[in-house]
Amino acid sequence: MLQVEGLTRQYGGVTAVSDLTFEVQPGEILGLVGPNGAGKTTSLRCIAGILPPNAGRIVICGYDLKEEPVEAKRRMAFMADEPRLFDYLTVAEHLQFVGRIYQVPDAAQRADSLLEELELSDRRQALPGELSRGMKQKLAIACGLLHDPRLILFDEPLTGLDPVGIRRMKDSISRRAASGASIIVSSHLLHLVEELCHRILVIQNGLKVAHGTLDEIKAAAPQLEAAASLEDVFLHVTSKTEPRA
């Protein structure tokens, strides 16, 4: 579903992501973790087609992002850590607009169902300025899910959500994966990643330092106990990496 080969991205003279290669299969949830400045958001923005990579290849559902960006993006959704909404469109209009951009014939029905699921039904005519931070986040998620993407990129998906919202979000992510979508969740909340994700990709200084299931990563580090949590694994693998030159 998603193939990333040799992804490299530089900002001026600084390499934010270096030769990153991984895959995400249909139905799989990949946890993307790493310390601050590791290159997680840069990787996601490259995969989402926002930043052009300096090198490497990204293939989404068989479409090369560089060669066929429109077809690749049509099958993908990116949920940024901060909800980016148009100040002058209401909740319902956001969904109408996104429906037309992604050419969703039954956008109205899907919007109703998503708003219901995200408890935004009674805020349909509200403008973003009248929504709380959590509601804005929910609206951004609804916009992302409207076209039923096959690849979903979440950057800190739980920021701003209340406990009920967090539970629903986690259920929604699991449900989408169960229906065959490939999902990447980037988060500092390691317990969330451990709970939700099938495989984990740890990056530091733009480099892949660990990749696999939690058990596979633990097996590769004999010093770790069998009962080690993702937090223990994370601290172990990130502490032994040399800082970026």
Added chain:
Amino acid sequence: MTGAFLFLTLRTFKNRLLSQIRRLKRPRYLFFAIVGVAYFYGVAGRHWMAGARIASRGDLSILPPVLAEVAASFLIMGSIVVAWCNAPPISPLAFTQAEIQHLFTAPITRRALIRWKLMKGQVGVLFSVSIFTLFAGPHLARGDRLLFFAGAWIVFATMQLHMTGIRLALHGMKQRGTGWGRRVAVTLAVTVAAVGTAALWASSRVGAPPTGLAGKGEALAAFGRYVEALAASGPAWILLLPGRLLVRPALATSLTRFLLDGATAAGLLALNYLWVMGSGVALEEGAIEGARRIEETRAARSGGRGIGRSPRRLRATRPPFSLAPVGRPEIALLWKNLIAAFRNVGGLRPLVWIIGLNFALILVILRVSRPGTAHVVIGAICGMLAGMLLIVGPSILRIDFRQDLPHMDTLRSYPLAGRSLLVGTLLAPILVLTAIEWMLLSGFAILMGGVIGEGTSWSTGPAVLALTGAILAIPMTGVATLIHNAGLLLLPAWVSLGPSRSWGVERMGQGIFTTIGLLLVMALSLIPAALIFGVSWFLCSAFTGNSIALPVSALPAAAALAGECWLGVVLLGAYLDRFDPSKELDSVTQAG
């Protein structure tokens, strides 16, 4: 504490300057910077340097001093009246998010904060005065240009303080429950009463202006004496005095004169400073709160990342049309931007006010008067507005990338090619501006056509001109809008983002700089179409009259402009496909 403020100001200035210089490493910025500097040297810098050495007199400096003083006084009074009615949204007391977070919580008095912000605002004022002197100095300075620069600084700094004082006063009035309507009514009533009294007094004492004088110099001198007499007559003298005192140092012919006049003007500056600083703790608190809200608004504009409300209190009005779920995606962008325009985001409101008042006037004139001078004047105003709109319209109506660039991450994640994104984004301003231009041209044709001699060849003239204008309006608006957006996408660090233009004396210089650049590019882009129009008209007019030749000639010219538009869309669309927000925008967002 002064040391900390000084450190912050100087370091901010230095780092900003360095980042602007670093930006010139990019060939695109370097190229346009060289072109810009060469242009400014050609039109202003060369004269400035020559003038500074030989103190040559500019064109307008031959005007009697009183004329310049009175004209400047009127400008100052006008801007003060406008400010009392509708204060500019950005004041020098607008705090950034970082300043709010670090300084509001620090053990610093609000008074010290305000004093620092006012001093900091002088950096922008000095830049604006420099640009103003560069352009206006050669024409207005009567003595040394450095004296003009110093005098202009006193005017600009005083006005900035005065506007800040008005903002503080308005905030106080709002706190006391004085609404906008009442405030505007009182301001206009006072203005009308004062100007009316002065005008009546002057007309009864001074009489009619001089006529029938031969020779430009004699007429000008006589007119100057007449204006001097008017300005010295009772209430007019009182009304005009502050403005005249303020601008006198800038018009001084010698250092001695400058020092004498400068002392009085500096007194006005000091009075305004004391007015602002002495507005009371409650007002200071209110000003900071107001400034904080402005900053929040600004943050909300730049990508919805900020806290707080939308820029203006928006209402969820009815969309302009119903958007089907499938079809050309460009229409979705048009729909979105029209919604923004109709919800009073991005500059449509001032345009609608101008056009609405104009049409109301036309209707009244048509109903109450016979065809005559009034029709001609209003018709001409319609024509002029239509012409002006081609140039200033895309600058005012910002429902394009200037509004959406902060959302670039979202837009780039959509399954749209750069060309589609560009076309969709530009459709709304082009449609809105063209519709307004067509309305104005209709007004021009109806009013002028009804007056200029029925049965003569000119009876069809205004209609023909309007038709020709209407044909050219769409592609010309397209080219103008495209140029504004190309400037933004190619040089985002040089164009102000967001749906509204930045206001304030301190932003004037930057505004002049970018506007002239855009106008220059637009003038160049019109050359091919103008040539085609000229050749077509020459050929057509050999066979037919003007009434056919003009609109027919407009067709190939419009096609040429449309071709330019298409080429621009192709090139800019391809550029948009490669657009890298991290290179183009992140530094802008951080800096801004």
